[in-house]
Amino acid sequence: xxxxxxxxxxxxxxxxxxxxxxxxxxxxxxxxxxxxxxxxxxxxxxxxxxxxxxxxxxxxxxxxxxxxxxxxxxxxxxxxxxxxxxxxxxxxxxxxxxxxxxxxxxxxxxxxxxxxxx
Amino acid sequence: xxxxxxxxxxxxxxxxxxxxxxxxxxxxxxxxxxxxxxxxxxxxxxxxxxxxxxxxxxxxxxxxxxxxxxxxxxxxxxxxxxxxxxxxxxxxxxxxxxxxxxxxxxxxxxxx
Numbered sequence: 607x608x609x610x611x612x613x614x615x616x617x618x619x620x621x622x623x624x625x626x627x628x629x630x631x632x633x634x635x636x637x638x639x640x641x642x643x644x645x646x647x648x649x650x651x652x653x654x655x656x657x658x659x660x661x662x663x664x665x666x667x668x669x670x671x672x673x674x675x676x677x678x679x680x681x682x683x684x685x686x687x688x689x690x691x692x693x694x695x696x697x698x699x700x701x702x703x704x705x706x707x708x709x710x711x712x713x714x715x716x717x718x719x720x721x722x723x724x
Numbered sequence: 725x726x727x728x729x730x731x732x733x734x735x736x737x738x739x740x741x742x743x744x745x746x747x748x749x750x751x752x753x754x755x756x757x758x759x760x761x762x763x764x765x766x767x768x769x770x771x772x773x774x775x776x777x778x779x780x781x782x783x784x785x786x787x788x789x790x791x792x793x794x795x796x797x798x799x800x801x802x803x804x805x806x807x808x809x810x811x812x813x814x815x816x817x818x819x820x821x822x823x824x825x826x827x828x829x830x831x832x833x834x835x836x
Contacts, residue, residue, distance in 0.1 A: 612766070640823065649812065650767075650826045699766055701824075712757055712769040713824060720764065 609633055610702050612716025619690055619723055627685045627719045629700030635680035636702035640713065641673075644697040656683050690723045697721075729827055730813055736833040743800040745830045747813030748793075754816045756789055757824065758798045761810045770811075771798075805836040 609632040619625050629639055638657050642650040654670075656662040656677035664670045672694075674686040683702075687694055697720050701713040730747045737743055749756070755774045759767040773780045773789045773796065780787050786799040800807055810831050814824040 610766075642826075647829075647831075649828045652823065652825070655823060697764070701767075712772050715759075715766040715768070717766040718764070 608704065608714045610636075610700065610714045610716040612700055612719055614719055615717060616720040617722070619721070621691055621723055622689055624686055624688045625690055625721060627687075627698055627700075627721075629683045629685070629702070629716050631681045631702045631704075631714070634702075634704045634714075636683075636704060637680065638703040639677055639683040640701045640703075641675060641683075641685050642699045642701070644699060644718075646697075650699060653685075687721065690721070692723045695721055695723045730811070730830045732830060733828065734831045734833075736835065737803055739803060739805055739834055739836050741803055743803050743807070743832055743834070745798045745800075745811055745813075745832070747796045747798070747827055749796075749813075749815045749827075750794065751815070752818040753791075754818055756787075756796050757814045757816065758785075758787060758796075759812045759814060759826075761812065761829070763809075767812065800832075803832075803834045805834050808832060808834045 611630045611632050613628045641653045643653050644650045652665050653668045654662045654664045654675050656675045658677050658680050662675035677683040697718050699718040701715045755772050757772045758770045761767050771782045771787050773787050784801045789796045810829045812826050812829045814826045
């Protein structure tokens with residue numbers, strides 16, 4: 607159980623275009639989803655926390671107009687990288703916290719999306 | 725901001741040997757978690773230890789937590805080539821609402 611599906615697994619786009627990444631909880635309801643960014647051989651850096659039905663909370667230094675997050679349902683959150691540039695190329699990973707989990711429960715991660723902006 | 729700091733950064737061992745990875749952190753936590761990441765993939769949860777626990781086992785994994793020293797260790801016994809991956813500790817800070825802060829990770833290579 608507790609499967610998180612992230613789509614697409616990889617995407618190549620041209621500079622200036624926008625890319626949408628989906629994160630779905632397949633067999634549980636996720637009140638909270640987290641979006642991370644990971645550069646090669648580095649740690650995961652939290653970008654934003656999204657709660658269903660409310661605006662996302664962005665970490666310091668993350669441009670909310672650049673990285674649009676929508677969490678319209680308990681099973682789906684999307685991250686849109688707007689007007690992508692080569693420096694946005696990275697590995698983006700989502701994770702979800704179950705509606706029924708306590709604060710001592712692990713997060714469930716998607717398999718990540720490799721974004722390459724040319 | 726970075727919370728967990730693992731060491732070593734890279735570890736190479738022979739199959740069958742034990743691998744010990746350490747993690748230090750800075751703030752008060754609800755729990756500390758270890759995750760594994762295969763190259764280019766998402767993270768897989770390995771084990772969670774709560775702040776009031778000192779040791780926990782799961783199969784070939786043993787994790788310890790010393791809140792007085794703000795440190796944790798992950799021991800993988802009888803390592804296998806398939807254990808080759810990056811390992812991250814992550815802390816769930818008190819009051820952070822399940823928001824995890826990850827360390828830089830340890831790259832483990834197990835030679836067959």
